[in-house]
Amino acid sequence: MPPTLQRLAPRRAKSQLRVAELLRAARGVFSEQGFQRATTAQIAERAGVSEATVFTYFAGKRELCMAVIKDWYDEISSQLEAEVPRLQGIHAQLSYVIRQHLVTLLADGSGMCALVLGEGRATAPDLADLAAVSTECKRRYTQPLMDCLARAQAAGEIRQDMPLRLLRDLIYGSMEHVLWDSLNTQRRPAIDTTAEQLTTLIWSALLPRDASLESLARFRADVSQALRQLEIESHSNNNTPPRRATAKTGAARRSTR
Incomplete structure (x- = not known):
């Protein structure tokens, strides 16, 4: 690696570290003071550097x-x-x-x-x-x-x-x-x-x-399907076919009420 690149790498790493330190300090000051009341002097003091160092990396407070x-x-x-x-x-x-x-x-x-x-x-x-x-x-x-x-x-x-x-x-x-x-x-x-x-x-x-109405309709359909399945299984266990509702049986039920 050329000597110039070897010298630049540490400088770049040091600059990145200094920027990170300034950002961390500035975040704390801006959070506590707001933009208007915060000063670059306060930020420099918290970062442990001179105010001139702040302006080395940033043009100003804004x-x-x-x-x-x-x-x-x-x-x-x-x-x-x-x-x-x-x-x-x-x-x-x-x-x-x-x-x-x-x-x-x-x-x-x-x-x-x-x-x-x-x-x-x-x-x-x-x-x-x-x-x-x-x-x-x-x-x-x-x-x-x-x-x-x-x-x-x-x-x-x-x-x-x-x-x-x-x-x-x-x-x-x-x-x-x-x-x-x-x-x-x-x-x-x-x-x-x-x-x-x-x-x-x-x-x-x-x-x-209409989500509530759709949910209710799905719920009713699920309940009806479950009841039909339960009736089929019940009659299957008794070896008798499930009854089908007819007009005559429906009328007979209504007449006995």
Whole structure:
């Protein structure tokens, strides 16, 4: 290997390590302080470097915040992309996504969630690129569930009279309200219980409008088939053929009532 490549490799590895350290420190500061109150001096202090070092790798606070958001979303999106397709059935996929999202919101990254939700709605011109990054990252994050919903909708497993965009807002919007309520009251709800309740509520809203009637019809058909099979087996055990209902026997039964 040429000597120049041998020298470049350690430098590149050292730079990658320093960037990872800065991203970790910045994530903590942005989570605690929000974008507006956080400073590069605070981030440098937490990372144990000079503020000049921060600007060696990032042009400014906004660029550093965008890198933090991308890095965080890459972590949580990769997990969903790997796990959701392995689950069988839209109900199992929905249940997993809801619980995992609540864990992200309430346990692992409530500060980051508040940052993303806040800056994602920023309207100031100088924060437009920050909002755009948040929007693109959220699109990737929600895509695994959106793909599952699209397949389930095409198969008639969930209602087809609503656009997927509204179904997405129903699912993630309900959990966003849980986050804001938790932040405002400083009380974290039980994640498992909340996940089960939300899954039940959202699933009932996703079911086709005539699903209950179809379920009842299938249930009645299954019961009728089971009764016929039971009668056949009963007569077979008694070595007597099963009786067939006729107009005469039906009339005779009615006359004796």
